[in-house]
Amino acid sequence: MAARGFLLAGAVVLMGAAAPPPGAASCSGCHGAANPDGIPPIAGRPVADLAAALNGFRDGSRKATLMDRLAKGFTPAELQAIAAWWSEQP
Amino acid sequence: MKTTRRAVIGGVLAMPAVARAQSAARVVVVGGGFGGASAARALRRVAPRVEVTLVEPNATFFACPFSNEVIAGLRDMAAQQFGYAHMAAAGIRVIPAAATAIDAEARRVTVSDGRTLDYDRLILSPGVDFAWGALPGYTEAAAATMPHAWKAGPQTLLLRDRLAALPEGGLVVMSAPANPYRCPPGPYERASLIAHYLKTHKPRAKLILLDSKDAFSKQRLFQNAWKALYPGVLEWVSLSSGGKVIEVDAAAGTVKTDFETYKPDLANIIPPQRAGAIAAAAGVADRTGWCPIDPVTFESRLRPNIHVIGDAAIAGGMPKSAFAANAQAKACAQAVADLLDHAIPAEPRLINTCYSLAAPDYGFSVAGVYRPANGVLTDIEGAGGTSALDAPVETRAQEARYAESWFKTITAEAFG
The missing domain is CATH 3.50.50.60 (FAD/NAD(P)-binding domain)
Incomplete structure (x- = not known):
């Protein structure tokens, strides 16, 4: 995604970071730093791993407590975009 | 979405923030709970040039999630306490006073110490107030x-x-x-x-x-x-x-x-x-006592440039939860940043997750995914729902651990 800086009506407006795709901003409510026995971190993990997990939750092939219920609210393309964005987060 | 997000929606005369010769846009956030604290920090992340002011009278925030464990003698109150010390490091100005009046036309907040704060956009996250007397005999006393x-x-x-x-x-x-x-x-x-x-x-x-x-x-x-x-x-x-x-x-x-x-x-x-009293004072609460909003931007249906998030908002299918307030805060911060840029905000997708404990090692959850439809945030069919009724005790124990993990993460995101 392009850097969020552009020229508009004579004013330079600098945005902080690439805007997350729909739904991605919610994830950090649960997925933060690692903590023992806790919800796993997702930031910076390989996009293939994240996409495989999300698609597995969506189609039921991967065991879940809760993520199966959330992944079903997205199309595979939307899950791919979420995986790609999170893989690039620090 | 990228193209619409970048679309220009106003001429320079309609741009108060830009018209002030590139001075930074000003956003005031009223209320330092899960919604307001998350919104202030999210806005600084997505739009570092925006001046963010958080108005919150209490020096200490007591989190409601897990407070039932405190009541039952299972948890120390200290685990529920959060402050605003990390806000300054995130570039947020904290005003330790209560918002007493909001003039939507002048775009001005008056706070309890008499100061006034001008804004380009206001994010209101006032939580709830009790309707004292609505249950006969149940007064503040x-x-x-x-x-x-x-x-x-x-x-x-x-x-x-x-x-x-x-x-x-x-x-x-x-x-x-x-x-x-x-x-x-x-x-x-x-x-x-x-x-x-x-x-x-x-x-x-x-x-x-x-x-x-x-x-x-x-x-x-x-x-x-x-x-x-x-x-x-x-x-x-x-x-x-x-x-x-x-x-x-x-x-x-x-x-x-x-x-x-x-x-x-x-x-x-x-x-x-009902919504926190400042919502009615600002004119953003309707006859129900709660605040109708646009489901894309969280802007009030009743007053321009005032966005309402968290428990106070009428958020369609989304429940009044800490997770929902935090998720709405991030979506609202992005929309506010876009609007200050004169770009059209992308349609958000929102999530709620809520854990409950039936015992310290017995947890379960409800989840939902929401999108704007017919002017309100609407449940996406086929997604969401509650934990399985027949889940084994190990799953209940794991969800109890996840609840604790969620609390650590969300409070770190909101309060730093």
Whole structure:
């Protein structure tokens, strides 16, 4: 995604970071730093791993407590975009 | 979405922030709970050039999630306390005062120390206030003897201490309100953990949960847990069984329904609620007491340039939860940043996740995914729902651990 800086009506407006795709901003409510026995971190993990997990939750092939219920609210393309964005987060 | 997000929607004359010769746009956030604290920090992340001011009178925030564990003697209150010390490091100016007036036309907030704050956009996250007197007899004074503990803090400790002082074989009565109210499954988690306390420490004592509803969040999960864990300890009285409390008398210590007058040793009254008072003062609350919003930007339907998030908002299918407030805060911050850039905000997708504990090692959850449809945030069909009814005890234990993990993460994101 392009850097969020552009020229508009004579004013330079600098945005902080690439805007997350729909739904991605919610994830950090649960997925933060690692903590023992806790919800796993997702930031910076390989996009293939994240996409495989999300698609597995969506189609039921991967065991879940809760993520199966959330992944079903997205199309595979939307899950791919979420995986790609999170893989690039620090 | 990228193209629409970048679309220019106004001429330079319609751009107050830009018209001030590139001076930074100003956003004021009112309310430092899960919604407001998250919004202020999210805005600094997505739009570092925007000046963000957070207006919050309390130096300490007491988190409601997990406060039921405090009441049941399972958790120290210190674990619920958060402050605003990290806000300055994130570039947020904190005004330790209450917002007393909002002039939507002048785009100005007046705070309790007399200062005024001008804004380009305002994010209002005022939480709930109690509709004192809506339940006859339940006044602010009555809460000193019949605690609500529905805003965490001294009330939480009062209920904890009163529970600990309950006589052997004593009776606790709880009253749960009609919808909508903060934290839909909260009364049932509280009833569970109070029952856990009674079972552990006061084996002959009993809890009666009087309800103004016939159905509630995670109902079958709670009822299955009660049957397994607290038989003979916890009795739920539904609306149609006469559970609606119609009057309380704090001096006499009585709680009245249409059919019975209870005189418990301890009454916990969760009163009817509405949006925090500043919402009505700003003109963004409607006749219901809550705030109608645009589901893409969270901008008020009633006043321009004021965005409402969290418990105060009418968020369609989204419940009034800490997770929802945090998710809305991030979506709203992005929309506000876009609007300040004169770009059209992309349609958000929102998520809610909410854990409840029926016992310290017995957790379950409800989840939902939402999108704007027909002007409101609407549940996406086929997604969301509650934990499996037949899940094994290991899953319940894992969800209890995940609840704790969620609390650590969300409070770190909101408060730093």
